[in-house]
Amino acid sequence: MQNLDTARQNYERNGACILRSVFDASWLKLVENAIDEALQNPGPHSERYGPAGAERFFGDLDMWTRSTLFEKFVRESPAARLAGEIMGSSTATFLYDQLLVKEPGSQERTPWHQDQPYWAVSGRQVSSIWLPVDEAPKDVALQFVGGSHKWGHAYNPSHFAxxxxxxxxxxxxxxxxxxxxxxxxxxxxxxxxxDCIIFQGMVVHGAPGNPRAGRRRVLSTRWLGDDARYSKPKGEVAIPTTLPDLPDGAPFEGPGFPTVWRASST
Structure with a gap:
């Protein structure tokens, strides 16, 4: 496994870093099985993107609320610790999970965007872990505008659909x-x-379609550190899917936002 200090430096400089071989075969198999279940039983926030009849890009949210497999990954996998350490936080609190499946031949791009403007979240210690269970060469994997998390600007989100x-x-x-x-x-x-990619909530990123023969199945988990706070923005907001009973400026807490990792516990 690569040095975490080097990865943290890359994350701070570029807004994203890659960690190699940090999830073993047992976790990958669990995620594969969980994805199979989710595809067979889509949730209320699931969507298929693309022209009618050609929707080869599938997304879903909050699978952990209805799947013991996804919940096990959230609570027991290395994800929380990795997020906390890369963010430089003493804690890692779970925000939500997202499934992104691009079938072979999918032409649908993941548009360039920042994550945090979609979310009712403020703070710098806000990150995502992008974990594919299939080979994802760089021409179909997530791409980033290096250093864009330091631009100091939030940009308007758009609907993927x-x-x-x-x-x-x-x-x-x-x-x-x-x-x-x-x-x-x-x-x-x-x-x-x-492998996984960890990236900051304000870095600009997107992904090409998937013209290759293989599927591109990805689980993204979203994590909050010590300085993250509930901050409902003006206008539309996507996440949390149900706005919590929290005062503005409060830390995320409660059953819907478990603090999974604390530095003092390791």
Whole structure:
């Protein structure tokens, strides 16, 4: 396993880092089985993206609330510890999980975006762990605009299903990254099962379609550190899917937002 200090430095500088071989075969098998269950029993927030009849990009949220397999991963896998250590936090609190499956031949891009403007969350210690259970070469894996988490700007989210902008946020539109890729430091890695990418909530990222023969199944788990707070923004908000009974500025806590890892416990 690569040195965590080096990964943390890359995360701080670029907004994203890759960790190699940090999830063993037993965790990958559990996630594969959990994904199979989720595809057979989609939840209330599931969506299929793309033109009618050609929806080859599937997403779902909050699987851990209805699946013991996803819950086991959240509570017992290395994910919480890795998130906490990379964020430089003494705790890692779970926000939500997200499933992203691109079937072979999918042309649907994951649009360039920042995560945090979709969420009612403030703070710098906010991260995601992107864990594929299939080979994800860099031409189909998640890509990042290096250093964009330091731009100091939040940009308006858009709906993945149809590209329409969120309403009432007052945020500006994100620059057209794809049209001007040569202007940016685009980071991408070949990611194998067992590897994961950890990235900060404000880094700009997106992903190509999946024209290859193999599936691209990914579990993303979202984590909050010591400085993260509930902060309901103006206008539309996607996450949490049910707004919590928390005062503005409060830390996330309670059964829906378990603190899974504490540095003092290791």
């Amino acid at each position: 149809d590209g329409t902008p969120y309403v009432g946020t007052g945020l500006p539109e994100l620059p057209d990254i794809e049209a001007e890729r040569d202007k940016y430091d685009i980071l991408a890695w070949d990611v194998s099962p067992g």
